Amino acid sequence: MNRHFLRKTGVFLLLSFISAALFAEETDFKLDINLHTGGVSELNIKNDIHNMNWLVRTDGIQYPWVKEHLAWGLGYFTITKGHETVKKEWNTPIEISADGMNATYREGDIRIQVNRVFKNNDLIEEYTFVNEGKEEVSLHDIGIYTPFNDNYPGAKECIDARANVQIWEGENAAYVNALRMGGAAPHLGLVLTKGAVKSYEIWERGRKKANSHYRGIFALNLPDTFLKPNESYSVAWTLFAHEGNEDFKRKLLERGGVLVSCDKYVYQKGETARMEVKSDFPLKNCKAQMNGSPVPVRKDNGKYVVETTLMHPGEVRLDFFYNGSKRTHADLLVVDNEMELLRKRVDFIRTHQQMNNAADPRYGAYMVYDNEGDSIYLNDTPNCNPVDRDEGAERVGMGVLLAKQYRLTKDETLKVSLLKYAKFLRERLQTKDYVTYSSVDQTNRNRGYNYMWVADFYFQMYQATGDKQFAVHGYETLQSMFRQFGYGFYAIGIPVKIGLESLEQAGMKKEYKKLLKDFEKTGEVFIQNGLDYPKFEVNYEQSIVAPAVQFLAQLYLVTKEQKYLDEIKRQMPVVEAFNGFQPSYHLNEVAIRHWDGHWFGKREMFGDTFPHYWSTITGAVYYYYALCTGDTSYQKRAENVVRNNLCLFFEDGKASCAYMYPYKIDGVKAQFYDPYANDQDWALVYYILVNKGI
Known part of the structure; x- marks a missing residue:
């Protein structure tokens, strides 16, 4: 594909009101990218008999209040420099490739680089934030819009053309499992491969915005970060098609993801919790903590296992550290009885x-x-x-x-x-x-x-x-x-x-x-x-x-x-x-x-x-x-x-x-x-x- 960049010339302005439709042979996906914003406006899985769009339309047709600034891959952050704090949004690229797969945005001192590539049937996206200013800055409340099509026009349409979106904001081991509501494959998966996701937000809710029939617009939140001049922070994820939960887990692990599970998630005081961590690749320097206190990790039949007795009622966070600075966790609850x-x-x-x-x-x-x-x-x-x-x-x-x-x-x-x-x-x-x-x-x-x-x-x-x-x-x-x-x-x-x-x-x-x-x-x-x-x-x-x-x-x-x-x-x-x-x-x-x-x-x-x-x-x-x-x-x-x-x-x-x-x-x-x-x-x-x- 042509990867050359179009600057803000008459040619760019001509293209800015159309989308690039991508039908690459090496992927399971079809994409439409809005060349005006650089946001993905449509995502289909090839050979899906229902031709479902896995994204909410951002042209105001599906929902009048959902407009192009909410498209996949656009987003926002708050920047603090010195005593000044300002919220910024990126939705107008200063450079974009002819196919829309690469886009550059500039908001104040921050350059946001979005790169997409098809590889081994998957779609890989990377978002990089670079401080091009002369002072250290703090970036916080960072959100990347991921408007999965999770809403409810009625059963007939939902069964074939809407998704139940399950998000796990598990830091370096975050993922999203989007299951077609009727349960029929193909489904859509997302696994984080670089950086971290700490939480998610919901936007565009309310009685006058589809009331109870619409889950809203998702945004995945990145960790707060400090960037010195010329420093950068990147997050990358891989999107893939799958056949169901077990296939999702298998493909997530094949792509370098880490899966955490526990024998249960609510315990009675005195019970022993067992957390298992799975990876298809050896993990290094594995450590664990329970509410900040170290607990042992052992390897058992290819899994990394944490077992600890829970003696105090309340919330328990089991953190798992691996490969240097990476981490993920499980959330447990302990009750007396x-x-x-x-x-x-x-x-x-x-x-x-x-x-x-x-x-x-x-x-x-x-x-x-x-x-x-x-x-x-x-x-x-x-x-x-x-x-x-x-x-x-x-x-x-x-x-x-x-x-x-x-x-x-x-x-x-x-x-x-x-x-x-x-x-x-x-x-x-x-x-x-x-x-x-x-x-x-x-x-x-x-x-x-x-x-x-x-x-x-x-x-x-x-x-x-x-x-x-x-x-x-x-x-x-x-x-x-x-x-x-x-x-x-x-x-x-x-x-x-x-x-x-x-x-x-x-x-x-x-x-x-x-x-x-x-x-x-x-x-x-x-x-x-x-x-x-x-x-x-x-x-x-x-x-x-x-x-x-x-x-x-x-x-x-x-x-x-x-x-x-x-x-x-x-x-x-x-x-x-x-x-x-x-x-x-x-x-x-x-x-x-x-x-x-x-x-x-x-x-x-x-x-x-x-x-x-x-x-x-x-x-x-x-x-x-x-x-x-x-x-x-x-x-x-x-x-x-x-x-x-x-x-x-x-x-x-x-x-x-x-x-x-x-x-x-x-x-x-x-x-x-x-x-x-x-x-x-x-x-x-x-x-x-x-x-x-x-």
Whole structure:
């Protein structure tokens, strides 16, 4: 290819409004590069029957607010020189090659050189920052835009033409695994080969920017660096096509990457953590630290292994150092005791989050708790989002949790609280004919989801108390749902097994047959729809896909009809594509969620929430899939999902509805637990399912 540079002449200006389309023989990729900006505007994988663009379009067509300055390979940094600090962006090259593969930018004293080359079917990119000034400078908040096409127009388009993007900001061993949402290869991988990535940011989120249907624009953050005159810092990565997770790992290692994994990521005090580091090439001078203190490294069967006993509750960072100055890490969490943590949370709900003011119409309800105010949140803040902080809907998870805990412990203090709550649900949130609202005013939010959760509570209470009236309430609640919403609603947590078991045990044979028939009609719709998942409150999400498989798995366990298992196996790759394997309790086997912090949190921030408690629905899917197939590896994965969500619960019994994971979101610092304890207790509901079978 022609690599000569065009300067800012009339020829360059002529080319600046067109793109260079590259179809090199020696690569798996096709690229379009905007010669005006030097940014990659389109990236396709050859021989992809869907011809998917792995990048968000930056011409304003896909999203009007996503313009060319956000294209792949452009970016920003903040420079401090002396007492002056200025943010800079590079998006207009001073030189660019005819094919766009090489571009030079100049922002103040900093020259940014971008070089791309195709090699052995891969695309290799290198970004170099050079201080051409006469003074030392500090570069910080450096971000390179990598706008992977992770957004949600609807199931049909998502399955074939969108990616679930799993980022591991593992310093010198960073990588990105972008999986097509439908699970069908080819997929896209990125492995860092030079320099480091310390974090990532999300840009262009908001209610007026695709709301909950768009994950945003990614930017990979480089480490802060000081550059003396004529000094430079470079980062390079390799992009490659792959066939799935195992092929991704193999190709990453072949390209010089390093993979870290642990036997699990949340431990109880006194347990021994095992971290393994894999490399296809010998590593030199290997050392490790746990929260800054040295721990031994040994070589075992070609892997570098760190084993250390965890004696203190809290976050643990295992750092691994190799090849001189290189490093990567794993993020672990230590709790005193898992079941004790659950008990503390249940006791806190009972003693702090139940409305005990008899004059309040919400008397008996389990309420949102504001950890900053150290009190129940009364849902009375102006300009907030009241419907996701009300006394019903997702908050019913607290009732289901306490009912399950009562089944396990027979703690009479829980029974008193639960009976008060059951009275509140039946008399204040439901009408005589079981129409189920989210709030006591019964004027809006008659959501299909409500019925499943309230019915689940009633069936749990039947199992806990043996009172047949609870089985009746559960049945009638579901019948009300079917009358109003039909058989095509992809509800979260449809209580198939416990519902049918409760009716059978209560001697309600007629009702059992009717409910089973309702479930079978629902199953037929789910099978007929297949991967064409309907839109609900969000166009397409993990909590539409996973509940469908969760439902079908329960129906298979009840009926043993092969058609349900066949459909489960067809849809499982779609469920699994939401989950990554990064070595962190925030990320490992945690499904992608990216809007819940806004709707349910006090900070009302859009952006990646890792973990978010609904990721545990996938844990339930794995649990039921193991029962359906006998494949115990899925039981282990289920335990990992629900265990990693324990980070949302604290040793004092308080909790958080969302952890905002990126470094920044739209320039605002994230990496925090939201102060509201809102709806996260479903994570413990599924923890008990996976670990106790109820």
